[in-house]
Amino acid sequence: MPRILDPNDKYYIDNPGRVQAIQAEMHKRGIDVYLGSRIRTMSFVMDAFCPWRSYLIIPPEGQPTYFTFVVDSMRVADETWLDEDNVRAYGPMGGMDQTSAITDFIKEELGITKGRIGYEDGVSTWTAEGNLSHWEYTHFKDALPGFEWINAHDIIDGLSIIKDKGTIERFRTASLIVDEGHKAARAALENGGYKGMTETVIAGIAALAMRKAGSVSEWNFAGLNEISSGYRTGLGACTPPTTKEIQAGDPLMLDFHSMFKLALGDHSHNYLIGPVTKRQRWHADNFVAIIQTVLDNYRAGTTPGTLAAIMMDFAESRGCGDFIQPACEHGIGLFGDEWRIGAVVNPDLPYWTDQDHVYAENEMVVCAMQYAAPEENIGFRYENDIVIVKGGCEVLSKYPLGIEEIS
Amino acid sequence: MADKHVYLSQSWRDDALKRLQTELTPEKMNHVTTSMSNIYKNCPDGEEHFLFIECDDGKVTRVETGTGEPPQGVFRIIGSYETFARISRAELGAQKALMTGKLKLKGNLAKALRLAAVSDRLNKVLAQIPTQY
Numbered sequence: 044m045p046r047i048l049d050p051n052d053k054y055y056i057d058n059p060g061r062v063q064a065i066q067a068e069m070h071k072r073g074i075d076v077y078l079g080s081r082i083r084t085m086s087f088v089m090d091a092f093c094p095w096r097s098y099l100i101i102p103p104e105g106q107p108t109y110f111t112f113v114v115d116s117m118r119v120a121d122e123t124w125l126d127e128d129n130v131r132a133y134g135p136m137g138g139m140d141q142t143s144a145i146t147d148f149i150k151e152e153l154g155i156t157k158g159r160i161g162y163e164d165g166v167s168t169w170t171a172e173g174n175l176s177h178w179e180y181t182h183f184k185d186a187l188p189g190f191e192w193i194n195a196h197d198i199i200d201g202l203s204i205i206k207d208k209g210t211i212e213r214f215r216t217a218s219l220i221v222d223e224g225h226k227a228a229r230a231a232l233e234n235g236g237y238k239g240m241t242e243t244v245i246a247g248i249a250a251l252a253m254r255k256a257g258s259v260s261e262w263n264f265a266g267l268n269e270i271s272s273g274y275r276t277g278l279g280a281c282t283p284p285t286t287k288e289i290q291a292g293d294p295l296m297l298d299f300h301s302m303f304k305l306a307l308g309d310h311s312h313n314y315l316i317g318p319v320t321k322r323q324r325w326h327a328d329n330f331v332a333i334i335q336t337v338l339d340n341y342r343a344g345t346t347p348g349t350l351a352a353i354m355m356d357f358a359e360s361r362g363c364g365d366f367i368q369p370a371c372e373h374g375i376g377l378f379g380d381e382w383r384i385g386a387v388v389n390p391d392l393p394y395w396t397d398q399d400h401v402y403a404e405n406e407m408v409v410c411a412m413q414y415a416a417p418e419e420n421i422g423f424r425y426e427n428d429i430v431i432v433k434g435g436c437e438v439l440s441k442y443p444l445g446i447e448e449i450s
Numbered sequence: 451m452a453d454k455h456v457y458l459s460q461s462w463r464d465d466a467l468k469r470l471q472t473e474l475t476p477e478k479m480n481h482v483t484t485s486m487s488n489i490y491k492n493c494p495d496g497e498e499h500f501l502f503i504e505c506d507d508g509k510v511t512r513v514e515t516g517t518g519e520p521p522q523g524v525f526r527i528i529g530s531y532e533t534f535a536r537i538s539r540a541e542l543g544a545q546k547a548l549m550t551g552k553l554k555l556k557g558n559l560a561k562a563l564r565l566a567a568v569s570d571r572l573n574k575v576l577a578q579i580p581t582q583y
Contacts, residue, residue, distance in 0.1 A: 116560040131558055137547075138528065138554030147556060 046090075046124050054216075054304050056209040058090050058124050061202065065101055068198045075158030076149055077101040077195065078183070081173035082379025084163065084199050085109070086305050091123040092259075092378060096173075098133075098145050102153050110144055141179065146186035157189030163196040166394045167382050169264055200386035203376050205405050210306065210377065211430055214407060217308030218428050218439035220256040220301040224268070225312050225442045227252030228297055232289075233449050237316055242270035242284035249299045258301035258308070262378060269298040269311075271424075276313075277417035280368070280424060291316055291450075294323065294421045305377040309409050310440035311426040317450035323421060327446035329363040330414045330423045334444060337371050337410060341402070341429060341436035347372060347384050348398035354412070366422075368413040370396075375409045375428060384408060406431045410438075454582040457535065458490070458499050458515045465579050467513040473575050476508025479568055483507055484561075486569075487520035489528040499531070503572065510572075525557035525565075540577045544569060 049055060065088070069077055078100055079085070085093035088107060095112040102108075106129045111119055113134035120130035133144040150156050162183075164174050174196075175183075184192060206214070228249045231240070246268035250261055261267035266283025273293040275282055282296070289295060293316045301308035313330070315323055336357045340350055350371050358367040374384045374396070385400035410429050415422035423446065428439040455462035485504040493499050500520035504512035514521060533552045536542040545566065547553040555562055 113559055113563065120560070128558060130560070132560040132563075134559055134563075135549055136553075136555055136559070137549075137551035138556055139548075139559045140551075143554070144559070151556070 046122060048124050052209070053212050054209050056090055056207060058088065059106075061088060062101065062107060064202050065198055066104055068202070069101070069103065069161060069195075072161070072193070072195065072198075073159055074161040074193060074195060075103060076153065076155050077161040077198070078145070078149075078175075079163055079199065080175045080179070081163050081196065081199075082171060083203070083376060084173075084196075084379075086377035086379050087199055087203050089119070089123045089125065090305065090377075091119050092305065093119060096141075098141070100145065100148060100153070102155070108148060108152075110141075110148070113139075142182045142186055146183055149187065158191070159193050160187065160190045161193050161195030161198065163199075164194045165196060165388070169382065171264055171379075172382070173379070197386050197388065203380060204386060205403060206376075206407050206430070207405075211405065211407070213304045213306030213377075214308070214375075214428050214430070215439055217258070217301050217303040217306040218310065219308075219441065220253050220258045220303055221299050221308035221310045221440055222442045223256040224249035224253040224299040224301065225297065225310065225440075228299075229449075232295075232314065232316075235450070237289045237295075237449070238291075240289050241286045242272055242275075242289070243286055245289070245297065246270050246284040249297065253299065253301045253308075256301075257303055260302040261300045262302040262307055263298075263300040263309075268300060269296075271296045271422070272316075274417070274420040276424075277415045277420055277422035279415060279422075280411075280413045289316060292318060292320075294327075294423065296422070296424050298424055298426060302378060307375060307378060307381065307428070308440070309375070309426045309428055310442060311424040312442055313423040313425075313446045315446060315448045317448050319448050322419065324448075326363070326366070326414065326416060326419070326421055327423065329358070329361050329366070330412075330425070331444060331446055332361065333358055333363075333367060333414070334410075334412060334425045337412065338429070338436060338438060341410070341431060343402050343404045343406075343431050343433050345402055346399055347396050351398070363414075366414050366416045368415065371410060371412050372396075372408040373411050375407050381409070402431045404431060404433055410436075454580045457538070457581050457583045458501060460515070462579060462581060463513055463515040466576055467510065469575050469579065470503070470510040470513065470572065474508075474510060474571060478571060479505055479508035479510070481508035482565060482568055484525070484565060485512075485521075485523040486525040486527060486557075487523040488534060489520065489526060490531045490534055491529065493531040501534075525555065525562055527553050527555055529553040535583045537573060538577050538579075538581060539583075540574075544573055 097111040113132035116132035270284035271282035298311035385397035430437040490499040502514040
């Protein structure tokens with residue numbers, strides 16, 4: 044049974060309004076039908092978790108129709124706000140393969156046999172973005188000979204930049220759930236609890252705490268809860284946990300992820316396991332100061348390029364410019380939207396963050412910084428969902444900023 | 451030979467309706483309300499035939515055969531005369547015919563799958579009709 048939308052719910056999203064906004068933009072561009080395929084498009088419109096290869100067909104007016112792999116269509120129909128008949132399936136049957144199901148629906152049920160069709164193409168750093176594959180594009184195009192194909196993903200990208208109240212509330216809750224993971228991890232590690240504990244175990248302890256608090260997924264494609272200890276903290280920004288045991292003298296990075304109503308909690312916190320050297324403390328103090336400086340400079344009207352320059356200048360002034368990676372954020376939205384900032388495809392460097400994007404109120408990013416001194420077997424990571432406001436930013440994880448020493 | 455009905459003829463249709471109503475109770479049909487049109491391509495007479503079946507609360511209320519455009523059904527299944535004939539002779543399962551692309555389904559697949567067992571029961575009854583293909 045489809046979900047009933049309640050405007051009084053603090054997590055309410057005006058999903059029909061989103062569809063109307065997309066349709067208005069389609070109308071402006073002369074697009075007769077939109078064929079979405081990216082996960083972020085499904086999340087933005089369906090307001091449901093859509094992990095299988097899916098397609099969203101948005102007509103000029105009225106509800107979209109969603110197609111997914113047949114094994115998951117009933118669950119999605121139960122969780123989305125769309126009418127049951129607007130949640131369809133494709134599967135391994137004559138007439139029901141992806142090409143037939145989608146193109147027959149457009150031609151026969153929508154009655155659109157020619158015109159301009161918007162679709163989603165591009166490139167991303169993460170595998171599961173969901174752009175239309177060459178195979179899909181070729182076969183859909185052959186089955187819809189009367190159509191001009193227009194890459195139109197920027198309609199969704201543009202409309203999803205500014206977060207509405209319900210979306211921000213979801214992110215606030217997701218971030219507080221992540222804090223429960225950090226509290227549980229801290230409690231497990233202190234007073235010698237770290238001894239014999241592996242990275243995978245601490246990831247699981249946090250996962251359990253977050254699940255208890257209402258998280259439905261550690262959503263992150265790069266290793267769920269990412270953990271690194273010792274030399275691995277200096278290896279960069281993707282550290283799926285291993286069975287490596289946490290040792291005395293290690294730096295330790297905990298990057299936890301929660302999902303609440305498709306909003307993505309994401310907070311990294313760092314520790315130094317005693318005994319701590321002066322050099323380790325120096326690195327840690329540098330990183331905390333850099334984070335604070337960047338957070339202090341977020342505000343509506345600034346740009347990613349400006350923030351990165353502030354960060355690098357500050358790091359240089361402390362003598363640690365060699366250790367900080369030259370970027371401080373990535374995009375964030377509902378599940379599947381965790382890539383570049385902005386909606387403009389810069390022709391000189393397509394599908395990367397637009398460094399001149401001007402932040403507006405109620406945009407969200409993950410403030411993300413990586414400090415790495417691999418030759419010294421040390422590194423740190425900071426991530427936190429933030430909401431841009433007029434004169435600053437709201438930091439959503441409330442776990443105290445700092446790099447504590449524990450033993 | 452004389453007691454066999456020509457496949458999809460009026461007498462075959464009459465026998466089909468009678469058998470479906472007699473042998474399939476609303477309980478066996480899960481009280482479904484639905485309809486489907488089978489479209490027969492490449493028929494021996496060169497024409498395109500159809501078989502239309504309608505159920506209301508599990509009772510088979512309508513069976514129609516004919517040529518040309520069939521009544522509007524919730525589902526439409528398209529295939530060759532030979533494929534449908536093989537299914538009716540129990541030489542080929544309907545599910546296998548769909549899964550190998552010999553039959554093409556049009557309609558809501560999620561809903562259709564919920565009717566797979568009901569569809570099998572229908573086909574088993576139709577397979578019992580003495581038929582001349």
